[in-house]
Amino acid sequence: MSFLARIPGALAPLAAALALFVSLPASAAPSKAQVAIDALAERMRTAESDYRSALVSIANADPEGQVKADRAIEDMEDAINACMKQRGCSVSTMLATYKRLLKLGADDAGAEEDFEADAGLDEPGQLASDVPEAARAAALLSGPRHRFDQIVEHNPAVQEGIRRWLTDMRGALITSYENYQYMRHLMWPQYERADLPEALLFGIMAKESNGRVHATSRAGAAGPLQFMYATGRRFGLGDDGTGFDTRYDPRAAAEANVAYLNERLGQLNGSIEMSLAAYNGGEGRAQRVFNGSGGRSFWDETVYNQFPAETRDYVPMVIAAAWLFLHPREYGLSLPRVRPKPAPLRLEQPASIYQLTICMGNRGVREGYMRALRNLNPRYQADSWLPAGTVLNATTGMVGLYHRWCTQGRRAELARMLVLSDPKRAIVRTGPVTPVRDGEVPQASTGAAAVTQAPSATKAEETRDYTVQGGETLFSIARKFQCSVPQLASANGISGPRYAIRPGQRLRLAGCKG
Template identity: 45%
Template sequence: MRIRLVSAVAASLILAACAGAPARNAKNVPVPAADENEIGQLYARLDEAVKRYEGSAELADAGERERAAREGNAALDDLRAAALRCQQLPGCEKERFLSAFDGLLRRDAPIAAATGDPEKPAAEDADPEAAGEGSPVVSDLPEAARSITLLKGRPLAEIIAVNEPVKAGLEEWLTQYRPNLIQAYVNYQYMRQLMWPEYQKAGLPEALLFGFIAKESGGKVHAVSRSGASGPLQFMYATGLRFGLTTSNGFDQRFDPTLSARANAAYLNEQLRVFNNDLELVLAAYNGGEGRMGRLAGGGRARFWDASVYGALSPETREYVPMVLAAAWLFMHPERYNLEFPKIDTRLGNVTLPRTMSLAELSICFGQEGGSRDGWFRALRNLNPAYDHQAALPPGTRLTVPVVLEAAFPRACAQGPWQTLAAELHAASMPQVAIARTASTRSSSGGARGRYTVRKGDTLAAIARKHRCAEVREIASINRLRAPSYAIKPGQTLQIPSCGK
């Protein structure tokens, strides 16, 4: 006997995504022409997904429960992706997708047959708080974005087990790391529209993206770890290359918020397939390496919390996974923990420099404009990652800024006393005693230079520390490495200034 469909969670994702698009003002926003070719392809995908789902029901009747579950889930995933795309296209009939999912909801479910839980209540009877819908943070999001609190058809709140390690992580975030959590939230909010769409397109929960950012970098785009992991989501060089993060015109794309979020989402979806949608194992793989986790967990047959897996991990990975989960949980449920995230106007604007200026100067002349307690240095750097904050940017350079600064720019930074002060402070410099002494000793030895071959995990700062007579900017200048990333790669040979004797 067939078991009725209980995975209405997956269906509600489609319904919310299609029905929740905010209405546009027809008077102010021109309606683009419909792309009939792409719309036709979406309708064809809809028909094919429905047929595939119906075929999975027949497999369930024949007793092939696991195959039925795989086919049914794949059909639902494709239908959801097509519906999300339909939502974005003018002229696409969203009602077709609503009707298709309504029909599937009334059929018997191979997914439920595979999970063997006929008594589970339907999604519409479930507690909405459990799915993260009660969060004041999540409730501020558009309906389509709010629906992506699901991970592979399940509410993220169901997946995160608030066990003892996660509770310990919650305590850490709510005590000594509370300022870090708040600052990570503020930093993320200004980058949200650059990063969240990449997760949304990949069907991943925003809370998980925030968990990564809070733990990995605190929302600092130019963060670099001692091991060489870089960017807001801390990609190692080789892993970044694997997911399309290269060096373009001297800029390390690991520092780009949009590209790093896209790569992170691709990594997660790849590893979720490898580890049977076990989120904890995927997080552990992100931190400790997918090869090691694959060996320990047997490709997903064992759980992260199993003693044989958990006990074999490094202390760093054992701490990392619950901390990411705890940050994601707090993003969804701050009100449960006496936590209040600040309300921020995250709209972005642009300014065009009328004269040569640096991001450091802009940070000074903007001060605490708009009531920003910590000033604007971090937001300006995060939104313009390709520029060194000390570099003199030529007139005509167009920068992305929070909208409050767009309005304040003519008054605060384009001219006036704060702009003059910022330029004066920026022109000041510390005496370079050590550099001068090193230069003179090298000149007596003919300006000798050594060579160093970059190893995996090296950073330019670490290389400079190994060679006591070399400084980061000096090595960068000799080897023509461009700021701010000073990108290097394993196997690369660098010239290193040598000390005179």
């Protein structure tokens, strides 16, 4: 009986294939190099499939989508690196796949790319979903005698404002745009319901605060739209009973701003310019000037000169910023692409906004995420220690970066170390210093003096034990008990750079003073 005859029927095809393979000459079998290349190609295909699946999750606002995309990107990068070291492997093929996938919408760190505004941002069709049409906004922004586009085209004061925004203040304008995009879902609906143009909201915010919700002025104005305390109280802003001033809340500030402008528009014959003058220079003054002039335009000399220099600067600067918001392409202005899709971020361990800013990094985002996190969470100070379980307002990209970089690993530990570092620990106390005259050589302490100091040093080095609590790190324990992290790690056999410890672990507090 042959070998194949003794194999059960279900396994016969497999056995036949095996026998055929064994009978092939050695030269026909795949080489080790080819096997490695095929494995890398399969790894690349798997990563590509995972990446496409992750994009679907991101589109559905699944916070895990960015995590999956990051993981797939890492797999692709590892495969490419291995391919570069493998003889005969086609790196160019893998790079083509990698670049093609990145163009689909998610990158290797949730990075946000710049894009050219001349791709059509100021075309009405493009603006329909995000920005009011230019014609509609111009009508709403017009005073009793001027249409908005005519003001921009022919009014030298507004033209000067555009020049300033595009030269010395270009950085401030772009920063304002970035900050606004993160808060847009909180602020724009208030304007939309009142049928006011989004460009006006952006112009006021850019001039008042550059989109920083915690901005305050020497005069006492506060928040992204800079309400004075008394004016804010009139429109529902102020202490909410918890000690938080809602002037700093972007949603509440936008709602109050709409109410204020509607009141001014009703009293100032619908003039946006005069309403802006009231917002900056005081509503009482604006009403008196308006009534005394018989309702003339803000640009009329008899009206214009009755406002202080600050207000005469404020009105055209707001209008200029609003116009650039609507017409970036016309002026060669490239605005950054921001991915502001809101998502909740639940802290898995205690952290501060400072710590999150460090561990999230700033790949593709010029200034990182601290301002966005602060703007979306105005109740928290940047250095406030937030307990595990705290839910922060964030974006899908931030959530992905948090899970990738902030919960474990070297960067997470470095971020904790930096926010827990105490500069006082850099100062070493070595005892009294004996003044030395010129020409004298200081003598080392010997004898009784040295013996006298020994007991105190021994007392400082007394060791105790401590049980690690949940959420603690070696850095936080070192800071709590005034220890050196390396000394504490050495005394307990803990290796860096992560200095990993676990709840319930007993530590010897060697060299600790607290």
